[in-house]
Amino acid sequence: MPKVDPTAFVxxxxxxxxxxxxxAKTSIWPGAVIRGDQASVRIGDSTCVQDSVVxxxxxxxxxxxxxxxxxxxxxxxxxxxxxGDNVSIGDGCVVFDGATLGEGVMLAPGSIxxxxxxxxxxxxxxxxxxxxxxxxxxEEVGRHTAKAETIALVFQKLRRWQT
Numbered sequence: 742m743p744k745v746d747p748t749a750f751v752x753x754x755x756x757x758x759x760x761x762x763x764x765a766k767t768s769i770w771p772g773a774v775i776r777g778d779q780a781s782v783r784i785g786d787s788t789c790v791q792d793s794v795v796x797x798x799x800x801x802x803x804x805x806x807x808x809x810x811x812x813x814x815x816x817x818x819x820x821x822x823x824x825g826d827n828v829s830i831g832d833g834c835v836v837f838d839g840a841t842l843g844e845g846v847m848l849a850p851g852s853i854x855x856x857x858x859x860x861x862x863x864x865x866x867x868x869x870x871x872x873x874x875x876x877x878x879x880e881e882v883g884r885h886t887a888k889a890e891t892i893a894l895v896f897q898k899l900r901r902w903q904t
Contacts, residue, residue: 743777746786750896764788764809768896780821785809787893791832794819803838810889814850822854825862829885845882849874 743761745751751763752771759777763769764786772793775782780798782805789812790796796819798805803821807813811824814832823841824830831850836842840854843862848854853869860866863877 766893780804789892791815810886827882845877847877
């Protein structure tokens with residue numbers, strides 16, 4: 742059974758099955774599908790999984806581990822991967838099995854990260870396959886963190902309004 746922190750928001754239109762853990766103040770938006778049927782899925786605190794995102798893992802060797810303060814954009818597909826803290830994944834991205842996205846990575850909308858690729862911390866990446874286009878500044882990481890915290894606060898209010 743999934744384990745969802747009591748402070749997390751999970752839309753009634755989201756589907757969560759299997760070995761899944763969702764951290765504090767995380768929001769799972771409508772249409773998201775998180776499947777821990779083949780391997781575990783771990784999502785950290787104050788992370789935002791937007792509309793129609795699919796997260797799953799194919800094998801026990803590649804669980805899906807997603808850090809804190811990460812934003813996963815609408816209609817992205819995340820296979821068994823490691824995603825660090827403060828990561829921004831643009832709308833419509835695909836990240837394949839065994840990939841690693843370091844802390845503070847920004848992935849432009851529509852990017853594709855092939856299997857087993859390691860994207861270094863604090864880098865902006867774009868394309869299919871995704872390639873580094875520049876470094877991400879500490880200020881950009883700070884703005885991303887503030888955005889993730891704001892989203893978490895909005896969904897905490899939403900949870901109170903629904904109960």
